Amino acid sequence: MNPTCPGPTLGVVGGGQLGRMLAEAASPLGVDVVVLDPTPDCPAARVAEQIEGSFDDPDGVRALAERADALTLEIELADPDVLERVSEEFAVPVNPSPDALRTIRDKLVQKRAFADAGVPVPEFVAVDDAADLAAAVERFDGCMLKARTGGYDGRGNLPVEPGDDYEAKLAAVGAGEAGAMAEELVDFERELSVVAVRGDGERRAFPVVENVHREEILRETVAPARCSDAVAERAREVALDTLETLDGRGVFAVELFEEADGTVSVNEVAPRPHNSGHWTIEGATTSQFEQHVRAALGWPLGTADLRSPTAMANVLGDVSDPRPAALAGVGDVLAAPNANLHWYGKHEARPLRKMGHLTLTEADADRDDLLARARDLRDGLTFE
Structure with a gap:
């Protein structure tokens, strides 16, 4: 239109x-x-x-x-x-198309589609019961167990080691009737992601970023990633190749593993804006959110260039029980040069729930230092 x-x-x-x-x-x-x-x-x-x-x-x-x-x-x-x-x-x-959603919402179907298209992915197998899981653990010498549907923010993913209670692991991951998928444990150097965008006859890819997870939940992102130029270029190529396997316009967030030898493989893809792309609001010329709006409407895409090195830190609920809570320490973030706070307006703070995020930008910044300062600002925030 x-x-x-x-x-x-x-x-x-x-x-x-x-x-x-x-x-x-x-x-x-x-x-x-x-x-x-x-x-x-x-x-x-x-x-x-x-x-x-x-x-x-x-x-x-x-x-x-x-x-x-x-x-x-x-x-x-x-x-x-x-x-x-x-x-x-x-x-x-x-947009993205229902067919793209069908592919992505089932992690096993997603992985099969990528593998069939020649996109590099970790080895994986379908898991329907404890016997299948035992075989996968033996094959991979431990594995990452993933529910095929419904998982998000680390939920639905669990590492499994030899000798674990496989029935209990399947129940804990929430496999249910849909079943699960077992994936080899990748000994990665770092976790990367690329937010790629398809418009009406055009494509864009934001710079490759590095993600830091703990307890399967994204804690921080630094842009651009602290990887070599060769790895960044390979990650961009893989992300755009992945985009070609999915239909429709919009933002697709491609999560990747970088191994010690520089090998890059696809972990998962989201057919929407993604937590690892929040840095683009302040750090890129056009945010992932504006790109998604433009793409969904069939409007021309904006440029996706880096405006400034940026670190993003998630603000997670730190309370023991779900309850209404106010965020304290906001003034320190607002007073910090080049810092920006985003509050999501959720009514209850819950343990590890994403309540907001902050970004810190600085031209020509050392990314280690930038990330450390963003963490310090985030860690100064508490819920009362």
Whole structure:
């Protein structure tokens, strides 16, 4: 559709922090956003209109399509079959495509699609029961067990070692009827990611970044990554090759492993803006969120160049029980040069729940120092 101001309305399945930041990026473009989310007064509701309903509710998706000129998503719990039917019923385009969502939301299907296309991935096998898991552990001498569907923010992933209780591991990972996937444990040097974007006949890739995880949850990202130019170029190539296996326009976040010898392989892909791309709000010429809005509408993409070295640190709930909580120490972040705080507007702090993030930018910065200072700023924040 042709860009106009005021612009069209974008419907988003999901109204969490990603939906909120999509709406914030859409507003300067004259684009209104309506979100579908089951949580009353979800984070995006502060900056967008909300329709209350589950992500896969046909009536909710229809109500969204009635209000929107185009549909997209910020969570993989959307139902691709429902999106496809509603898209045809209301003649409203959906991007990324329901087919891309079908591929990505099942991790085993995702890995098979990438392997079949020649995209480098760790070795993997399907796991339906404890006997399958035992065989995978023997084959890989330990493995990473992943639920095929429903996992996010580290949930649904567990390492498994020889001698573990395999039945208990399958139950803990939430395999359920859909089953699971076992993957070789990659001895990686660092975890990388590339936010790649497909528009209407054009592609962009943001600079390669480095991610730091603990307890399977992303804690920090530094851009650009502290890797060699050759590894960065290879990561970019793999990310764009991965993009070619998936249909539709939008942002696709490609998570990667870099091994000691420089080998790069794909861990997982998300068909939406991603936590590892939050740095782009301050650190790139066009944020991942604005790129996703542009792509979903079929508008020209912005440039994806690095504006400044950037470190991003997630602000996680540090309380023992879910409860309303206020963030203290905000003044120190606001007083720090080149620091930016993003609060997600969630009603309850929960252990390890992503409540916000901060970024620290500095031209010509030493990335080790930049990351250390971002951590210090984040660690000075507490919940009261």
